[in-house]
Amino acid sequence: MYKDIRAVAFDIDGTLYPSWKLFIRMPLHVLKNLKLYIHFNKTRHIMHRTAPLADFYEYQARMLAEVSSIKSPRAKEIINDICYDGLKKFFKKVKPYPHAYECIKAMKDAGLKIGILSDFPPEQKGDIWGIRDLCDVCIGSEESGALKPSIYPFGILERKLGVPADKILYVGNSVKYDVLGAKGAGMKTAYILKGFKKLFNIKLPEADISFKNYRQLQKIVLE
Structure with a gap:
């Protein structure tokens, strides 16, 4: 097991x-x-820099x-109708990365706790291609009162998983x-490579793990 981790959590x-x-x-x-x-x-750019x-x-x-x-009383409803619930129908036609489910299922079967922490409500993506049923914790950053990269959503993830931060591997696609x-919350990190980094296998120095596909991540974490 990669550096004795006990939980793996994912951005969406x-x-x-x-x-x-x-x-x-x-x-x-x-x-x-x-x-x-x-x-x-x-608005979201401001919210990423806002205290809890x-x-x-x-x-x-x-x-x-x-x-x-937009008038304030109406703004909340509009955000929900267009930016949150309004995108649900599009996700029904979106497919996940190849082997993402199989990778996470293998981690679950190996005894690791599984979590999701997204900056948008996870329910926007339905059952998250079956992955939600594998999760011990599935939350949106908004629940903490702050968006990533604030340590607060990561802190709530840690508390709900019941695993120390240094035993959690967080997987994402955004460096910041x-x-x-x-990393600022004390967790280990895995970064999914894209573009030229993926093409030339250029690892991200800030991340503990850089991976090109989910079969590779599964091998790194479990073997």
Whole structure:
């Protein structure tokens, strides 16, 4: 077992599936709501740098109202209808990375606890291609009142898993939010290579593990 880890946790977007598979299915949805998404992205950029909040969703709605012409009472509903629930139908046609489920199932069968920590509500992705049933913990960062790379969502993940941070391997696709965020919380990290890094097998120095596919990750972790 890789460095005596006792749990493996995963980001979802861009980690369990290629992001482009989602993007190619939603251009009309984005164009129809382009102004909202521009304002929502500005809001999320601010939220990534915000200290933990007692009511994340309420504050997010107020921030969206500030950067747009949307009235605050309506902003929360719009975010849910378009940015959260509004994307559910697209995920039904998105496929995960090859062997992602098999890799996670093998880790579960080996006695490791399995977790998910995403910056969007996991229920947006349904059963997460069957992976949700394998999870001991499945949470969105919003539940902690702060988004990654804040240590707070990682801290809640650690508490719910019941495993010390240094015995948890966190798997993600973002250097800033996943690798550095989890590392700052004391966890070990695995980074899924993409683009030129994947083509030329250029490992990410900030991560404990760099991998090109889920068969490779399974081998590194379990053998």
